[in-house]
Amino acid sequence: MAALIDTHKEEIVQAAGISTQVRRGGKGAPLLVIHGELGLPGWLKSFDIIAQDREVIAPSLPGYGASERPDWIMSVHDLAAWVSWFVRDNKIATPVDVVGFSMGGWIAAELATLNPAIFNRLVLVGPMGVKPREGEIFDYFLEGGMTGIRRNFLAPDSCEEFKRFWGRDLTQDETDAVEWHRETTCRIVWKPYMHSLTLPHFLLSIAVPTLIVQGEKDAVTPLDCGRMFRDVIPGAKLETIDDCGHMPEMETPARFAEIVRKFLG
Amino acid sequence: MRRQFFFFSEMGYNVYPEEEAQKYGYTSLMFPNSIFDREKARDLWQMFLREHEFASDVGFDGSVCNEHHNNVLSMQESVNISAAVVSQRIKGTIALIGNPLPIHDNPVRVAEEIAMLDLISNGRIICGFVRGTGVEQLSTNANPAYNRERFEEAYALIKKTWTTPGPFRWEGKHYHLRVVNPWQLPLQNPHPPIWAGGILSPETIRWAAKERIAYLVLGSALDATASCREIYHEVAKADGWTPGPEHLGYLIHTSVMDTDEQAYDMGKYHYGGTSAIGRDRGGGGGALTQGTGSGGATGTPHPEWASPPGYMSKQAKAGSMARERRMSEGTYDAAVKAGLIVTGSPKTVIQKFKHIIDRTDPGYLTFWAREGRKPHDATMRGIELLGKEVIPALREHKSALVTGKEVTPWPH
Numbered sequence: 154m155a156a157l158i159d160t161h162k163e164e165i166v167q168a169a170g171i172s173t174q175v176r177r178g179g180k181g182a183p184l185l186v187i188h189g190e191l192g193l194p195g196w197l198k199s200f201d202i203i204a205q206d207r208e209v210i211a212p213s214l215p216g217y218g219a220s221e222r223p224d225w226i227m228s229v230h231d232l233a234a235w236v237s238w239f240v241r242d243n244k245i246a247t248p249v250d251v252v253g254f255s256m257g258g259w260i261a262a263e264l265a266t267l268n269p270a271i272f273n274r275l276v277l278v279g280p281m282g283v284k285p286r287e288g289e290i291f292d293y294f295l296e297g298g299m300t301g302i303r304r305n306f307l308a309p310d311s312c313e314e315f316k317r318f319w320g321r322d323l324t325q326d327e328t329d330a331v332e333w334h335r336e337t338t339c340r341i342v343w344k345p346y347m348h349s350l351t352l353p354h355f356l357l358s359i360a361v362p363t364l365i366v367q368g369e370k371d372a373v374t375p376l377d378c379g380r381m382f383r384d385v386i387p388g389a390k391l392e393t394i395d396d397c398g399h400m401p402e403m404e405t406p407a408r409f410a411e412i413v414r415k416f417l418g
Numbered sequence: 419m420r421r422q423f424f425f426f427s428e429m430g431y432n433v434y435p436e437e438e439a440q441k442y443g444y445t446s447l448m449f450p451n452s453i454f455d456r457e458k459a460r461d462l463w464q465m466f467l468r469e470h471e472f473a474s475d476v477g478f479d480g481s482v483c484n485e486h487h488n489n490v491l492s493m494q495e496s497v498n499i500s501a502a503v504v505s506q507r508i509k510g511t512i513a514l515i516g517n518p519l520p521i522h523d524n525p526v527r528v529a530e531e532i533a534m535l536d537l538i539s540n541g542r543i544i545c546g547f548v549r550g551t552g553v554e555q556l557s558t559n560a561n562p563a564y565n566r567e568r569f570e571e572a573y574a575l576i577k578k579t580w581t582t583p584g585p586f587r588w589e590g591k592h593y594h595l596r597v598v599n600p601w602q603l604p605l606q607n608p609h610p611p612i613w614a615g616g617i618l619s620p621e622t623i624r625w626a627a628k629e630r631i632a633y634l635v636l637g638s639a640l641d642a643t644a645s646c647r648e649i650y651h652e653v654a655k656a657d658g659w660t661p662g663p664e665h666l667g668y669l670i671h672t673s674v675m676d677t678d679e680q681a682y683d684m685g686k687y688h689y690g691g692t693s694a695i696g697r698d699r700g701g702g703g704g705a706l707t708q709g710t711g712s713g714g715a716t717g718t719p720h721p722e723w724a725s726p727p728g729y730m731s732k733q734a735k736a737g738s739m740a741r742e743r744r745m746s747e748g749t750y751d752a753a754v755k756a757g758l759i760v761t762g763s764p765k766t767v768i769q770k771f772k773h774i775i776d777r778t779d780p781g782y783l784t785f786w787a788r789e790g791r792k793p794h795d796a797t798m799r800g801i802e803l804l805g806k807e808v809i810p811a812l813r814e815h816k817s818a819l820v821t822g823k824e825v826t827p828w829p830h
Contacts, residue, residue, distance in 0.1 A: 294556065294562075295448075300722075335728075336728040343563070
């Protein structure tokens, strides 16, 4: 497993005229990863496990990581359209399997409703995009950057992945990146905050096998959001992970990878 | 221009229980309004309006009004309503520090209200525009990441509203209006003088210079204000024109009493007032209080609220953080020495302001002469001394920047 971490590649490609950072690793059928509102801090352990029999392709969305941020991207709809363009420009065979995390789950779901032919199987992890009937989606903008990141974890200080990326004194560049991602997210999901008024209606149109994964102790996306996705998307299943917060891909990487691999087959 | 001397008060809700502020650790945004006392607030309004009236009676050229939201810092939740009321109580100019443009979804409404104010007051309005504090982007749900874009677009729209005959259509990035054709236009043709207020954000200073409108320095230290003037003049020079005093306003905390000692004591209300929170956080955000640490009636925000994502450029943020750090490490004495708070008897204060005028030559000098929990009696005495002794002594003082004479020394 450790060897694979060393074999993942990072490159800059063009997508929709935007210079885009992409991390890729593994061999096999492609799995597209759409990261969430915090950006992607690096190549995750869970990607490494999944990459044993899949090619994991994880772009940084415009405005995150080393990808450019054009002024004209202002909504999740724009990002969904951009992902579609990224897939085409980078000759990723469709329909492709996809996993979307948090806001990235919303982007994936949005795209699935717009372009039903693009995805093969859909994994939505702690997805945002719908207004929960109970509880409220955590408001990142009332808290500092690091408070928001920590809230993604049930137990950040004992999480290896948290510690690897954020559990130390960050360099100025790393701190700037946290703030830059907050700003990009703010541009996109300010109002209505982290949800769409139309997505709940369009979810019914998703016709591909869909799995929703959510940590039982998710303190960012209320569990009711996961249930809403499950209830509306035809045939969708919801799998919850015990003792896990909003980022099972980092907090319980082995369990998360196992669930995803099993679902994707 | 003839220099104008104004009175300013945030008209803050200064009667909140200190222990509640201590308990929450902030006095803005989420500070629960169950603490608000309606009767006390009514009484405060009457007191504040009397202070404005008195300033006008004793010789001030005008009063300055402002706007803040979800904040004990100021009870003026609409600067235009404040200005409307104050205009009926004073004889002189009513200057608005600012309509915070980005929080409005229809900037033409602002243009309409300013026009009403100017007509009702017989052309006594100075119209200021600001970006609003960081906290206010949260309290009004105005996307902070687009704050500057919205500010500049709203300004352009309002300016066009006043300078281009309607009707016209506006299709911008943030604002979209089918028909712009407000019936009323300001009495001052084409529009009242415009100020852009700020706390030394270099982008705003440069923008104001490009637009050739006055930049109003909000409660910053003297050295910083002098640098701000230099930046403004450099931009103007590059564009081939020379600014006058009418292009700079300076709002400055001022405590005048009969003796230096009394004034020094009362000046403490301008620095932390009775709020230990204000002192601990160096005034935090409520951007207007930055650099002074004033917390008496001021809104001390949670530090994150002062700077929501994208609200400040990296450069401005670094500057602001450094400023906060300096002040939080500082003391009341340091604030007085830096000229953040001008205190003294009339004689002392006259000399201090001659020094300030010599170094900055502001066309509009605004005394922030009521702050926090400063007692009403002391406030009234300060206003009286300013109006009757200080302002007359400063009227004819020409800046050393103009005369080339030596700068009046700062009294020690």
